[in-house]
Structure formats: structure tokens, C-alpha cells
Amino acid sequence: MGLRERxxxxxxxxxxxxxxxxxxxRGYEETTIADIAQAADVSPRTFFSYFPSKxxxxxxxxxxxxxEVREGIERRPADETPLESMRRIVLEMIEAIAAxxxxxxxxxxxxxxxxxxxxxRALKRMNDTEQYVVERLTELCPAIDEIDAVVIxxxxxxxxxxxxxxxxxxxxxxxxxxxxxxRALAIVEHGLGSVPALTRRAAE
Amino acid sequence: MGLRERxxxxxxxxxxxxxxxxxxxRGYEETTIADIAQAADVSPRTFFSYFPSKxxxxxxxxxxxxxEVREGIERRPADETPLESMRRIVLEMIEAIAAxxxxxxxxxxxxxxxxxxxxxRALKRMNDTEQYVVERLTELCPAIDEIDAVVIxxxxxxxxxxxxxxxxxxxxxxxxxxxxxxRALAIVEHGLGSVPALTRRAAE
DNA sequence: GGAAAAATTTGCAACGCCTGCAACTTCGCA
DNA sequence: TGCGAAGTTGCAGGCGTTGCAAATTTTTCC
Numbered sequence: 001m002g003l004r005e006r007x008x009x010x011x012x013x014x015x016x017x018x019x020x021x022x023x024x025x026r027g028y029e030e031t032t033i034a035d036i037a038q039a040a041d042v043s044p045r046t047f048f049s050y051f052p053s054k055x056x057x058x059x060x061x062x063x064x065x066x067x068e069v070r071e072g073i074e075r076r077p078a079d080e081t082p083l084e085s086m087r088r089i090v091l092e093m094i095e096a097i098a099a100x101x102x103x104x105x106x107x108x109x110x111x112x113x114x115x116x117x118x119x120x121r122a123l124k125r126m127n128d129t130e131q132y133v134v135e136r137l138t139e140l141c142p143a144i145d146e147i148d149a150v151v152i153x154x155x156x157x158x159x160x161x162x163x164x165x166x167x168x169x170x171x172x173x174x175x176x177x178x179x180x181x182x183r184a185l186a187i188v189e190h191g192l193g194s195v196p197a198l199t200r201r202a203a204e
Numbered sequence: 205m206g207l208r209e210r211x212x213x214x215x216x217x218x219x220x221x222x223x224x225x226x227x228x229x230r231g232y233e234e235t236t237i238a239d240i241a242q243a244a245d246v247s248p249r250t251f252f253s254y255f256p257s258k259x260x261x262x263x264x265x266x267x268x269x270x271x272e273v274r275e276g277i278e279r280r281p282a283d284e285t286p287l288e289s290m291r292r293i294v295l296e297m298i299e300a301i302a303a304x305x306x307x308x309x310x311x312x313x314x315x316x317x318x319x320x321x322x323x324x325r326a327l328k329r330m331n332d333t334e335q336y337v338v339e340r341l342t343e344l345c346p347a348i349d350e351i352d353a354v355v356i357x358x359x360x361x362x363x364x365x366x367x368x369x370x371x372x373x374x375x376x377x378x379x380x381x382x383x384x385x386x387r388a389l390a391i392v393e394h395g396l397g398s399v400p401a402l403t404r405r406a407a408e
Numbered sequence: 409g410g411a412a413a414a415a416t417t418t419g420c421a422a423c424g425c426c427t428g429c430a431a432c433t434t435c436g437c438a
Numbered sequence: 439t440g441c442g443a444a445g446t447t448g449c450a451g452g453c454g455t456t457g458c459a460a461a462t463t464t465t466t467c468c
Contacts, residue, residue: 145401154388160358162354198287
């Protein structure tokens with residue numbers, strides 16, 4: 001790797017760290033691109049040659065992690081059922097998303113939970129990985145109905161998103177988060193009909 | 205209703221229609237707030253006293269419709285199981301979301317499918333109605349576990365969102381969309397394990 | 409080692425969204 | 439008819455974002 005590439009990586013990192021630090025210190029809206037650029041020792045214009053927008057810098061880390069996970073997912077033992085494979089894939093992704101990365105993980109989570117616009121962006125990303133799940137799914141079972149694949153991915157990702165967000169927002173410990181995820185997977189796999197409270201009549 | 209209120213309603217409508225017409229004619233990004241204001245015969249500044257942002261004008265109609273649905277939902281016969289009630293609620297909401305409203309319905313859908321930022325906003329709204337589903341659910345079954353409620357809402361809304369988006373993007377007819385929704389509900393209710401293709405081993 | 413070529417950074421100007429503010433107009437009510 | 443409330447408007451300005459061309463740095467090749 002040449003000097004050029006090394007420097008670019010370094011600059012990218014400097015910008016991201018400066019941005020997250022400032023966001024933590026004085027808030028997201030209160031930090032301008034100019035502030036970030038100054039803190040990272042680059043020109044404001046350069047910021048945009050590394051990140052397409054101010055919002056993207058918040059998701060840079062998690063995106064890298066997700067990309068790694070996707071690469072690792074390509075090779076899976078072929079002797080498990082598609083359902084088992086999907087469970088694995090989902091768990092690995094959750095691991096990547098839910099783990100606190102570096103020292104700024106908590107800040108990123110807090111920012112996303114607080115700012116509606118960041119939340120929207122996060123949901124968009126979630127939606128994009130849902131597309132990925134559809135592709136992986138149709139690859140695992142080529143005979144599957146298109147609608148089925150779409151629905152399964154939607155319900156799976158939707159359910160997982162819901163638990164994780166809930167656990168995050170309510171300060172669950174990693175352990176309780178994990179057991180909540182297990183519970184969520186079970187519900188999605190066995191159906192809403194398997195939840196007793198749902199099929200009991202309200203009369204009492 | 206006094207003159208004042210009537211005029212406001214009228215102005216709001218004028219702005220929304222002008223905006224959607226211009227979006228359709230020359231594109232979303234190609235239309236500025238100034239253009240919309242001029243077409244609606246108000247000052248640019250006034251636009252923002254009716255809609256908080258340019259994006260919101262795209263969702264104004266659907267938001268109104270959803271609000272109506274929510275009001276109608278409050279009163280449900282108490283002799284059905286929560287699961288049945290949820291199905292009704294979901295179907296009514298889908299009806300509201302999926303139907304083409306007025307002459308601009310198709311344009312709104314197209315805009316949202318095309319523009320990533322609008323897609324993100326749409327997902328955020330979806331997420332908000334998911335919160336509503338959680339509330340309604342815990343109301344229907346007060347004894348339900350918190351996590352269960354969150355997961356169920358997430359899977360339900362996630363699955364529905366996935367089918368509808370897919371049908372929309374692929375130009376399904378209303379009939380085939382409806383049957384796809386039924387299929388989706390069945391999958392979510394009975395669980396992914398009920399889909400044969402998923403539990404068959406890949407070996408053949 | 410040095411010059412040409414390629415990639416990167418930078419400053420500049422501009423556009424468009426959005427907001428706060430203060431003046432102005434319109435409406436409702438007594 | 440006049441007063442207060444509500445709504446509209448213009449203005450000034452901040453901020454994110456982009457295109458462009460000049461300046462700088464890195465690579466490549468002689």
C-alpha cells in the first residue's frame with residue numbers, strides 16, 4: 001500500500017473521529033462542517049470528498065463492519081437448512097450492529113436515537129440490508145416464491161430491528177439484549193400465533 | 205368554521221397541489237420552494253408555516269389518511285382475539301396506505317421509491333406507526349410481555365412494508381397486491397417455519 | 409534526480425433549504 | 439368602528455452541498 005492510500009485512510013479516520021468527538025461534546029446540530037474540518041485539519045471542501053454528507057459520517061463505522069460481515073457470510077456450510085443459515089446470518093449482523101465499536105459506539109447510538117433525521121437514515125440502511133437478506137435467501141432456496149422471500153426478510157429484519165432498538169433505548173445489558181433477541185427469533189420463526197397472550201380472548 | 209380556517213385549509217391545499225404537480229412535471233430536486241410558492245400564489249416564507257419541510261408536503265395526504273384510520277380503530281368489537289384485531293388494524297392501515305389517493309397518488313409513490321431521502325422519511329413514518337401498533341397491542345393484551353409486543357409489531361409492520369413496497373415497485377395490480385398481503389399475513393402469523401422451502405435442506 | 413502526469417486538496421462562488429425577526433395585513437369580536 | 443389576535447411577508451443570515459479551476463502533492467517514467 002502506497003503512501004497515497006495510507007494518507008487517505010488516515011485522513012478519513014481523522015475526519016470521522018473529529019466529527020464524533022465534536023458531536024459528543026457539543027451536539028450534532030451545533031457542530032458545523034467547518035468545525036469538523038478545522039478539528040481534522042483539512043479544508044471544509046475536503047470533508048465532502050471523504051463523506052457524501054454530514055449524516056454519513058455517523059454511519060461510517062457501522063457500514064464498514066457490515067461490509068465485513070457480508071464478506072464472511074458468503075461461505076456457509078451447505079448442510080444446514082436455509083432457516084438455520086438465515087438465523088446465523090441475522091445473528092452475525094446483529095452482533096456487528098449491536099456491539100459497541102470503539103470508544104464512540106455509545107455516542108453513535110445516542111445520536112441516532114435522538115435525531116429524527118439520523119433515525120430515518122438508519123432505517124434506510126436497515127432497509128438496504130433487508131434487500132441483501134432477500135438476495136441471500138433466494139440464493140439459499142432458489143425455488144422459493146418471490147413474495148415469500150420478501151415477506152420473510154421483512155418480518156425477520158423488522159422484528160430484529162424492533163428488539164434491538166427497544167433494548168438500546170431502554171438500556172438493556174448485553175446479556176438481556178441477547179436473550180431478547182433469542183426470544184424475538186423464536187417468535188418470528190414460530191409465528192405470532194405461538195404467543196399465548198395474542199390468541200386469548202380479552203373477556204375475563 | 206370561520207373564514208379564517210377555511211382560507212387556511214384552502215391555502216394548504218393549494219400549496220400541496222402546486223408542489224405535487226411541479227414535482228410530477230419537472231422532478232423533485234428540480235423544483236424549489238420558491239417555485240412552489242409562486243405556483244400556489246403565496247410567499248416562499250409562507251410555505252414553511254404550512255409544511256415544516258419540502259419533504260413533508262409529499263407525505264401530507266397519507267398522514268391525514270392515517271390519522272383518520274387511527275381514529276376509527278379505537279372502537280373495535282371486544283369479542284375477537286387480539287390477533288384478529290391486529291389483523292383488522294393492519295389491513296385497514298394497508299388500505300389507507302396502498303390506495304391511490306386523488307390524482308397524485310401515483311406520483312407520490314414514484315417519488316418515494318426513487319428518492320433515497322424520501323424513502324428514508326417514509327421508513328421513519330412506518331416506524332412511527334409501528335410504535336402505534338405496539339401501544340394498541342399492549343392495550344389489547346395488558347398482560348403481554350413488553351419484548352413480545354415490540355417484536356410482534358416489528359415483524360408485522362416489517363413484513364407488511366416489504367410486501368407493499370415490492371408490489372408497488374413491480375407494478376402489481378390491486379388484486380394481486382391484496383393476495384400477496386394475505387399471503388404475507390399468513391406467513392407472519394404461522395411463522396417462517398411454516399414455509400416449506402425454508403426448512404428443506406439444500407441437498408437434492 | 410528531475411520533469412511530466414495523475415491524483416488530491418483547496419478556495420471560491422453559488423444554490424437551495426430553512427429559521428428568526430420585525431413590519432404589515434387581515435380577520436374576529438365586542 | 440376599532441382593538442387584539444392570527445396570519446403573511448420580506449429580509450437577513452446560517453448551513454449543507456456542489457461545481458469549477460487553481461494550487462499542491464504524489465507517482466511514474468526517463
